[in-house]
Amino acid sequence: MNPSSPQQNEAALHAVDYWQVIKNRYGIILLTLLLVFMTAAVITYVMPKKYESEAVMELKAQGMGMTPFGGNLEFQTTGNRMSPQFFGTEFEKIKSSKSLYKVVEKLELANKWGVDKSVAVQILKGIVHTENTRGTDLISIRVRHTDKDDAKDVAEEVAKAYKEYRFEIESRDAEKGLHELTKAVQDQEDVVEDNRKLLATISKTKGIIYRGQDSYYGQGGVDEDSAARSALETFNQLQKEEMQLKSQIDSLLKIDSDQLMVTAAGLDLPDNIIRTIYPQYMEAQRGLETLKLTGLGDRHPDILAAKDQIASMKRQLDEGVVTLRETLRTKLNMASNSLKSVESMKESTRAEAINRGLAGQDYVDAKRELESSQTLLESMKLKKIGVETTLKMTQESIVIHEDPQVSQSPVSPNVTMNLVLGAVVGLIFGVGIAFFLEYLDTSVKSLEDVERYLQVPVLAVIPKDVGVLHKQSGMSPDAEAYRILRTNIEFNRKNPEDNAITVVSGGAGEGKSTTLVNLAYICAQGGYTTLMIDADLRRPRLHTFFDINNSVGLTNYLTTELMLEDVILQTPVDNLYFMPSGILPADAAGILNSRRMSELIQDVKQRFDLVLVDSPPILGVSDASVLASEVDLTMIVVQHRKLPRNMLLRVKQAVENVGGHVIGVVLNNVDVRSDSQYQYYTSYYTYYAPAESQIGPPVGAASAPSKPQAEPRGNDSELY
CATH class of the missing domain: 3.40.50.300 (P-loop containing nucleotide triphosphate hydrolases)
Structure with missing residues (x-):
């Protein structure tokens, strides 16, 4: 086994091992904790005491005044409304050099602190802190300084300087907006006047009488398109009647005389004798059949008289059918001629209406332009009156709700916080050193x-x-x-x-x-x-x-x-x-x-x-x-x-x-x-x-003899 390989693959420490490291090196941990804690205590002791004063004010969006007519001013830009970056922007304005320079001059801080004005402004930027109260439009201006009176005075003057600075900006923007709006109203009045002159010229040229919303050609107030619409309606009606009549006549002319006779008996047409004779003809037919049923022969005088009467009526009906055919053709020709006449009138009336419409288009456009420019001018005048009235009203976009007070106790340094933080940092640092030393320690541990x-x-x-x-x-x-x-x-x-x-x-x-x-x-x-x-x-x-x-x-x-x-x-x-x-x-x-x-x-x-x-x-x-x-x-x-x-x-x-x-x-x-x-x-x-009763006296040390005691083991000269 290679003895160096375990050095490259050591097992990770578990929780018990971590606790063991802390126990073994608790001295280092305590010493580090004590040193860091004492360092924090000394630093806290030598740090200068600072006092804090706070001014609380309410911020409103720039120019959000009310007009006398109700509602917010509509001429404002989107940049003036409350946005997510609004408070951040205002905080930068509070700490801007222009705003703080006024504070330096008002309190004479350059002479009081013995520095240049630019240096005094930089000092103010370091001691002035701004913060927004969550969920409100309130902001606080906090000033920390070693002199409690200076902290109070600076906080008060910073709030006032910011209020004046913002009022100047708002007034300048409002005056600029009013000037631009007045100029726009004047320009719009010139546009309205030009549109009025153009409309008058067109009215005289086209012969159109202008009466506000009602204008017409000539007298009577007739709509130039009413004749064309009437002619079109008449043409459509006659065309419909002509088509119905043509269809009816075509069907009547195609059937035979007997069928036409039966059909014509039911038509309500002028000079239609068939309508009168045909019922009599049918009645005579039924009378003949009745006589035959009584047993009279074909040569009987009554039968013969009835047949002669029926034959006479038949001749009259045939003549009526011929006359009816001619009447229907005549009526169809008259309907066609009327339709052609009405169609010609429709076309001429429509042409006249188109010509009149084209002739009056310039007038319509000029009238519409005049009315639109007049409406816009009235709206702009109303806004101008609202802006002028608003500027005369007293507005406060910044309201101070809490004036700064002289602090009686320092807020910095925070002794408790510093000592607790020093103890925590010392403990963490000590534990870190302990584990670092344990990592570096290659001695035998187990x-x-x-x-x-x-x-x-x-x-x-x-x-x-x-x-x-x-x-x-x-x-x-x-x-x-x-x-x-x-x-x-x-x-x-x-x-x-x-x-x-x-x-x-x-x-x-x-x-x-x-x-x-x-x-x-x-x-x-x-x-x-x-x-x-x-x-x-x-x-x-x-x-x-x-x-x-x-x-x-x-x-x-x-x-x-x-x-x-x-x-x-x-x-x-x-x-x-x-x-x-x-x-x-x-x-x-x-x-x-x-x-x-x-x-x-x-x-x-x-x-x-x-x-x-x-x-x-x-x-x-x-x-x-x-x-x-x-x-x-x-x-x-x-x-x-x-x-x-x-x-x-x-x-x-x-x-x-x-x-x-x-x-x-x-x-x-x-x-x-x-x-x-x-x-x-x-x-x-x-x-x-052992129990206490079992503990005997310690074995005392005695002086050793000059020679060891020898006992025979195999011979007398051997020692044990």
Whole structure:
């Protein structure tokens, strides 16, 4: 597994991790909060006090006066009406240089403030603030200044100056509008007069009498188109009658005489004898049939007389039919002639009407133009009267509803707001710094960091501020962490014969020596004969834990012919032995990298169950690397949140480069109370907390004997 790949794909922090960062760096957060809060307090204290005065006024749209005839003036332009940009425009007018220049002159601010007038105007632009009251036509003019009287006077004069400035603009616009309207009325009067003269000329030329809306040719008031319409109506009526008569006659002339006789008997036509004779003829026919029914023969005188009468009537009817045919043809010809006559009259009457219409078109146009111009002139005169009357009326487009007052208390700076804002900003800034430092911090923070980057197990998590165990009560909960360490060492040793372990660290102050002493103490308590060798020939510390003189020790044994019994001392703790460092040499690495040192390690491995070798920091000096190559196993002590991950990798590589074997890592000085992720590993603090009756007196430190107690293991010369 590539140890650098996790650095490129770190998991995102969840809510618990964020809270953990805040807990771990609460000092930075509180310090930042305090600094920002104090800065806000100091700035608030040194800021000058400002007082505010306010004038409230009502704004009306420009020129929206009422005419005496009712309604708004119609000659206004759209720009004068209330628009969404109206208040913004007026605010700019209030703070315009022309308006504020009047304030400077009225209050003599240039002399009072000791600046030029232009500078005074710029100062006013900075202290004058305008605002519209939502949903109303009211605006407020607020002025903030260090002098309460100046704030009141400036607010009052700004309102007055704006009112005068706007009145001048409105008056100028109104006078200009009235002038233009008067000129337009005069021009319109000239147009009306010209139209009247043109109409009079056309009337005389065309012979048309003008009487307002009623005008006519000649006398009688006859409409020039009435004759044409009458002729057209007569022609249409005759044409309809002619068509009906022609159809009727054509049908009568096509039938035979007998059928025509029957049909003609029902027609109401002049000189129609058939209508009189035909009923008599039919009656005579029925009389003949009656006589025959009485049994009279064809030669009977009555039968013969009846037949003669019927024959006579038949001749009269035939003659009547001939006469009727001629009458119908004559009547059809007369209807056609009448229709032609009326059609000729219609055409002539229509032509005359068209000529008269064309002749009077100029008159109609001139009359319409005159009437339209007169109507427009009357409307313009009415508007002119309204404008003149409106200008004479007193109008106020600005009404001041609230005069500015002298403020009794400053409005700036807002102490409460500034301090609250400072606290909030300080808190946010502090949290931001904490997370930024957490982002930049590449030190080891968790067990997963160690195992991910070093690929070795974490043997134990040592809580923060753990003291020296052999000077405390034997029931101290701190000892459990080292019991866990002892157990993990046993189970992580692949070879039971690998009992020589050196304890290294990347830098100084990571708790390496304390970890070694406490581990040795716990192992001795567990029945292991344990030897501690102080091989830190740069800054030895192990002798200080037992108040032992280190003038004779490891260096003496390696450089002289001293016996092993002369440099190994027994501590006040059973089964626990100690070899001091001895006199510090000039070449520590050279002494440690010697054959006698290798023989020493092999010798003590046979005499003791566990040999723990203290070494200097492995980064910067070569002593620890030499020791790692001599012993069986190397245990790395890493202080929580101190050593960067890349440096931790170098520690492991330094051990492996000399052939050493890293058994695991001890994560030291962990604040288990703030880092909640380690509470699982340190739950024994509560579980193993002893009762007060169980706590015995601490084990006192006794002076070590000059030689360790030796017990025979195979022969009398071997030491445990």
